[in-house]
Amino acid sequence: MGCGGLGVAVATSLAAQGHVVHIIDPQADAFEPLPHGKIEDGLIVPLVGDGTLEEDLLRASVRDANVFLALSGTDTVNALGAQMAKHLYRVPTVICRIDDPTIQGIYGGLGIVAISATALVAQMALEKAGA
């Protein structure tokens, strides 16, 4: 869910490993950076839609998914989509991008793996800098 920079990178990498990735974004032009070969092979399936709406999630075969990744740029949208995937459609592994540290703090206790893009990038930058 979410075909921004992060969504494109994750989808491309997963497809390269042979996984099938359905990717939902409300903007059709968000799919342009996706590797066209993987779309033609059926490994990446782009869907214009809203990842917090049942009909769009079902179109993305959410009930058959092993992993749900909520990677849009909006914390609240990710939180809603991720919790729908976990509680309504029983996706076994749910990973949710939450950049606000306070909001991220509450989801650790709620069975959602919450990751912060800013925190990860900051951590990597510090590691590369040898700090």
Next chain:
Amino acid sequence: MHIIIVGAGRIGSSLARWLVSAGHEIAVVDRDRSRCAALDEALGSVTVSGDGTDAGVLSKAGLNRADVLIATTRKDDVNLVACQLAKHHFKVPRTVSVVNVRVHAELFSILGIDLAIDVPEIVLGRIQEALSHPGIVHLMPVSGIDGKSVVSFKIPARFGTEGRPMRDISLPDGAMIPLVITREGEATIPSENTLIRAGDEVVAVTTAQFEEDLRDLFTEENEK
């Protein structure tokens, strides 16, 4: 009670007005400064402008010492996170949310939001009811009594402006009429001499079984 409302739209602002008039201490959080200003002008200084999912903003609104948080925005994602922050971070005892998409109401309940008010479901239900039972409006179920509910009827024209006394109206056994609201808007507890006139509104307690009989009694012949 101390109540925090997230969202100063139509639902949030009318809720705020009602809660203030009922003597509660409130704060309203909305990102839109002009909405906040309008509400502050009407109710005194009650708003905090900012994001209702930002812990700093919620803290400024006094969520630490609130008894209830009510999320009223049109965005369910914002409503959910506001409620979850209130419940899990600020330890607010009760969380209530308006829900704008049907399937989200189920999720909110699973996640322990105390009350998820499914707006489309309510609107749909009222329309279906109005279309399937002309003249009868379901006000609320009576808890604890099997299948009873409070309903209201508009008295049809055939009762005339003089009306008919209560004693001449033979109610089904299971039903009673505790309240009559006249065309003039006056509420009375009817005695057997009270005249029921065209245009009056009758509030009745009934079971589903006798609803049919009540409808026959109180609705227009041609609506059946």
